Amino acid sequence: MNPRQSNCIRVLLVDDHPFLRQGVALSLHSAADIQVCGEAPDSATAIRLEEELQPDVVLTDLTLPDKSGLELIHILHERRPEVKILVLSMHEEDIYAERCLRAGAKGYLMKSKAPELLVAAVREVAAGRIYVSGNLAQRLLQILTQPATAESDRPDGLKELSAREFEVFELIGRGKTAKEIAHMLGISSKTVDVHRGRIREKLNIQTNPDLIHHAVRWVQAHEGGGAIGPQ
Numbered sequence: 001m002n003p004r005q006s007n008c009i010r011v012l013l014v015d016d017h018p019f020l021r022q023g024v025a026l027s028l029h030s031a032a033d034i035q036v037c038g039e040a041p042d043s044a045t046a047i048r049l050e051e052e053l054q055p056d057v058v059l060t061d062l063t064l065p066d067k068s069g070l071e072l073i074h075i076l077h078e079r080r081p082e083v084k085i086l087v088l089s090m091h092e093e094d095i096y097a098e099r100c101l102r103a104g105a106k107g108y109l110m111k112s113k114a115p116e117l118l119v120a121a122v123r124e125v126a127a128g129r130i131y132v133s134g135n136l137a138q139r140l141l142q143i144l145t146q147p148a149t150a151e152s153d154r155p156d157g158l159k160e161l162s163a164r165e166f167e168v169f170e171l172i173g174r175g176k177t178a179k180e181i182a183h184m185l186g187i188s189s190k191t192v193d194v195h196r197g198r199i200r201e202k203l204n205i206q207t208n209p210d211l212i213h214h215a216v217r218w219v220q221a222h223e224g225g226g227a228i229g230p231q
Contacts, residue, residue: 084107
């Protein structure tokens with residue numbers, strides 16, 4: 001066996017774009033202590049390969065064609081809590097990073113920052129440490145050290161949503177029907193309706209069409225104006 005393979009950080013890449021996976025793999029292979037042991041284009045493949053390969057780190061996007069990255073984090077964390085999960089995403093860390101960490105991820109890195117920070121982030125997560133940007137670390141410390149924020153002071157009503165409610169809201173914004181959401185999240189259509197009702201109540205939205213309009217506008221504003229794959 002190649003010595004490089006016997007005693008290095010083994011990484012499973014999860015992203016539905018092959019060119020991006022290739023670029024990330026090249027960046028990681030530049031480090032002598034990191035090896036890409038597998039690649040997955042979707043959550044189903046990632047779950048299978050994680051079980052087969054037992055990687056040290058799963059490096060995953062949040063936008064996947066079957067389940068969402070947040071759902072994948074939940075599944076992998078429940079199946080093998082010791083696996084270290086690092087999120088590499090285009091999505092704003094202010095919206096997603098805290099949710100990812102609560103779901104079981106150990107780090108969050110924006111794709112725009114990836115070239116210069118990716119190797120360091122993988123090493124930090126593999127060592128059992130949390131990796132986030134300096135700005136996010138400061139914000140999380142403030143949350144821990146300050147009294148609970150009054151509801152009227154919260155900058156984004158979505159912070160009131162549970163992880164599952166946020167996921168349903170996000171999928172609504174991507175144009176998914178209740179049946180499609182139920183299939184993607186592994187729940188019933190009735191449960192989707194329950195979540196949708198709670199979302200409307202928490203966001204003070206009166207009707208389902210208004211909810212759809214709000215969700216679509218939010219996704220477009222936060223994710224570059226395009227509907228993308230799917231918490």
